[in-house]
Amino acid sequence: MTTEGDLDHGPMKKLSSVLSSLQDKLHKNKTERKAAAPLLVSASASPAAQERPHQGGMHFFFEYLVVVSLRKKTEGEGYEPHIIYQFPKAVSRTQKEEEEKCLKAITLFCFPEGVSWVPLTEYHSETFSFVLTEIDGTRRNGYCRRLLPHGKGARPPEAYCIISRVACFGLFSKIFDEVEKRGQISKAMIYPFMQSLREAPFPAPGNTVKIKSFIPESGTEIISLTRPTDSWLEHVDFHPLFHCLTEEEILQVFAATVLERRVLFIAEELSTLSQVLHSVAALLFPFEWQHTFISIVPRVLLDVYLAPTPYLLGVQSSLLHLISDHSDLLIVDLSGRTEQKFVSRIGDEDVLIPADLQGELLRELCKRKPNSTTEELNRVVSEAFLTFFVKTVGHFANHIRRPSGGKMTGTFQKKSFLKAVESKGRNFVKQFVQTQMFDLFIQEEEKQANHEGFFHKKIAEHREKRKKDKSTSGWIKGVVV
Numbered sequence: 312m313t314t315e316g317d318l319d320h321g322p323m324k325k326l327s328s329v330l331s332s333l334q335d336k337l338h339k340n341k342t343e344r345k346a347a348a349p350l351l352v353s354a355s356a357s358p359a360a361q362e363r364p365h366q367g368g369m370h371f372f373f374e375y376l377v378v379v380s381l382r383k384k385t386e387g388e389g390y391e392p393h394i395i396y397q398f399p400k401a402v403s404r405t406q407k408e409e410e411e412k413c414l415k416a417i418t419l420f421c422f423p424e425g426v427s428w429v430p431l432t433e434y435h436s437e438t439f440s441f442v443l444t445e446i447d448g449t450r451r452n453g454y455c456r457r458l459l460p461h462g463k464g465a466r467p468p469e470a471y472c473i474i475s476r477v478a479c480f481g482l483f484s485k486i487f488d489e490v491e492k493r494g495q496i497s498k499a500m501i502y503p504f505m506q507s508l509r510e511a512p513f514p515a516p517g518n519t520v521k522i523k524s525f526i527p528e529s530g531t532e533i534i535s536l537t538r539p540t541d542s543w544l545e546h547v548d549f550h551p552l553f554h555c556l557t558e559e560e561i562l563q564v565f566a567a568t569v570l571e572r573r574v575l576f577i578a579e580e581l582s583t584l585s586q587v588l589h590s591v592a593a594l595l596f597p598f599e600w601q602h603t604f605i606s607i608v609p610r611v612l613l614d615v616y617l618a619p620t621p622y623l624l625g626v627q628s629s630l631l632h633l634i635s636d637h638s639d640l641l642i643v644d645l646s647g648r649t650e651q652k653f654v655s656r657i658g659d660e661d662v663l664i665p666a667d668l669q670g671e672l673l674r675e676l677c678k679r680k681p682n683s684t685t686e687e688l689n690r691v692v693s694e695a696f697l698t699f700f701v702k703t704v705g706h707f708a709n710h711i712r713r714p715s716g717g718k719m720t721g722t723f724q725k726k727s728f729l730k731a732v733e734s735k736g737r738n739f740v741k742q743f744v745q746t747q748m749f750d751l752f753i754q755e756e757e758k759q760a761n762h763e764g765f766f767h768k769k770i771a772e773h774r775e776k777r778k779k780d781k782s783t784s785g786w787i788k789g790v791v792v
Contacts, residue, residue, distance in 0.1 A: 372508050373475040374451065375399060376490070377414065378498070379421040380460075381428055381467035390428045390467055392418040396498055398505050413451070413474070416443055421455050421470035423581070423609035424627060430465035434458065436491075438484050439581040440546075440589070441607050443474075451476060452546075454483040457581070461495045477513055478546040480589070481685065482536055489534055493526065500526065516542040543596055543765075544689045551583055552590040553688075555645040558676045559661075560652050565594050565696070566663035567641045571602065571621040571746045577628050577654065578645040581607055584625030587645055591623065594696045597766040598748040616640075663742075665735045672699055697769055703736050704743065705770040711757055721757045 378396035383389075394414060401407040420441045422428075436458035443451045457470045471490055473483055486508065493500035504524045514520045517540040525531050539545040552561065555578075567574050568591055578584045588606040592599075603622035608615060613633055616624055626634065628646050637655035644654050653660075664672075675695035679688055710728035713721040725744060732740045743749055756762060 371475075372477070372486070372511065372513055373473045373505075375410075375474055376501070376505055377417060377472050377474075378469060378494075379418050379472060380469040381422065389425075392422045392470075394418065395469075396501075398502060399509070413443065417453060417472055417474065419609045419611070420453060420607060421457070421472050423607050424629065425610040428467050430467055431459060432465050434468050437580055437582040438487060439585040439607060440480055440483075441585065442604065452478050454480070454487070455581075456484075456487040456491065458491065479538060480546045480548065480586075482538060482545070485534075485536060489524070493524075496527070514538045516540050516545070539686065541686075541689065541693070544593060544693060547590050547593045547689060548586055548685045549590050549593075549688050549692045550685065551586040553679075555583065555587060555647065556643070556652060558673050560643075561676075562664065562669055562672060563653075563656075563660035564591060564641070564643060567657075567660050568592075568600070568623065569595060569598075569746070569748075570663060570742050571748065572641060572657070573616075573618075573620075573622050573639060574641045574643065575616055575622075575624045575626060575634065576643045576645055577626055577631050579628045581627070583645055584627070588623055588625050593693070595748065596693065596697065597700065597764065598752050601747040601751060664739055667735050668699060668703070668739070671702075672696070697766070698773070700766070701769050701773045703732070703740055704749070705773060706731055707753065707756065708762075708767075708770075711753075713760060721760070723753045723757055 376396075376398045377394050379392050380395045381390040382393055384391050394417075397414075401410050434457075436456060438454070438456045440455065441453045443453060445451075451474050454473045454475065455470050456472075457468050460466060460469045471487060471494070473486065475483070489504060490501055493504055504522070507522050507524060511520050511522055514536070516538055519535050519537040522534045522536065523531055524534060556564065564574065574591075576584060576587055578587070585606040588604070592604065600623060602620055603615065603618065603624070605612075605615065605622070606625045608624050608626050608630075610630060613626065613630060615622070616626070616634060617636060628644075628648075631654070634642070639657060641656050641660065642654035644652050672695055675698065676692065678695075679691045683691070707723070707728060710724040710731070711721040712724055713719055729737065729741060729744070
């Protein structure tokens with residue numbers, strides 16, 4: 312049983328507590344389950360938000376690649392994950408000690424279902440991602456591809472996992488294609504490709520890097536890896552979100568998320584969970600989710616759902632029966648098994664956003680084309696929700712007062728800001744300004760005068776359009792009169 316004290320502090324435990332808990336769960340088979348902690352959650356759902364450059368301001372593609380396999384437990388039934396390949400390998404004792412803690416968490420996320428595996432002759436490979444956040448707030452993105460290893464007869468699947476400071480799901484999916492192709496020949500073939508990749512600089516948005524790689528019988532290949540132009544969307548593909556939910560259902564999920572509620576997603580496939588959760592987080596741009604974010608919750612850490620604080624969690628369908636407490640919780644079923652997508656809800660999700668604003672969002676989302684590419688869909692969807700924020704809170708800069716000179720830290724005038732909101736959206740905005748994501752956004756704005764980000768450009772464009780519309784409207788009225 313999880314005590315009330317565990318619930319209050321579970322998601323904020325120290326790193327040492329997490330690692331100790333993981334060791335107990337994985338190696339001592341304790342029956343008591345404890346809540347998750349900072350190593351396993353993300354302080355921000357925007358994967359690009361905390362990217363940290365390496366030496367000389369340059370990002371490496373990745374920190375290391377590991378291959379995780381399943382082996383029979385020495386005691387009891389079932390399988391346990393263990394690492395059979397790592398590149399590059401730790402060279403110093405200190406480095407080994409630092410990596411050991413992270414690697415234990417990685418094996419847990421590669422096979423979150425637990426020990427209930429049986430050898431297979433067929434297995435549909437899938438690619439998914441997760442995030443590891445350390446006690447100091449630094450993040451690592453985990454990209455994982457699970458597949459059936461080359462061989463004959465029944466055998467358990469294995470997972471290729473790349474750990475990187477950078478967030479770009481599409482790019483790493485292509486890298487996995489190359490890794491998998493070489494792994495089917497020999498794991499020794501993976502090394503030269505990953506070495507070439509590690510030595511290459513991570514490209515700027517919109518740029519391409521070319522990697523040379525030799526394959527026996529095929530010769531030297533040149534692999535082109537292009538980074539998307541919109542860097543805040545490079546970890547996102549909205550197709551799975553729109554495949555699983557209708558536009559109206561997406562708006563209800565968005566409403567619960569933007570007001571920082573507890574939202575739990577259910578799906579059978581790990582790839583669906585990770586892609587949908589990152590998509591939902593991306594709808595918040597330019598704001599960033601500041602609470603617990605675990606796209607795939609391992610079985611042994613499932614009690615994290617009992618935390619009283621806001622979260623976005625992804626849980627496999629086979630574990631739904633373990634989610635017994637549905638109070639104050641939106642549970643979204645992405646599996647498609649039933650027409651009812653909301654297993655549990657508070658009940659007001661469809662009215663949190665005013666009807667007029669919902670109608671505008673729906674009209675914009677309907678502009679997407681049936682066979683649109685990822686980039687085309689991302690553009691339509693991001694534009695719709697960005698416009699929503701421009702219209703509801705885009706006047707924030709007019710209500711930041713700065714001392715004479717304009718370069719000093721300003722003070723946000725919440726009362727005058729709310730008074731300036733149109734009556735139809737005031738109730739929603741009153742709730743939104745209480746969220747942590749809005750508060751931290753305003754704190755950053757208070758520090759910097761004349762901010763020129765993408766959101767600010769969209770606000771300026773919207774104001775210019777309104778001026779033109781008013782001018783045209785006035786001219787027409789004058790003609791009619």
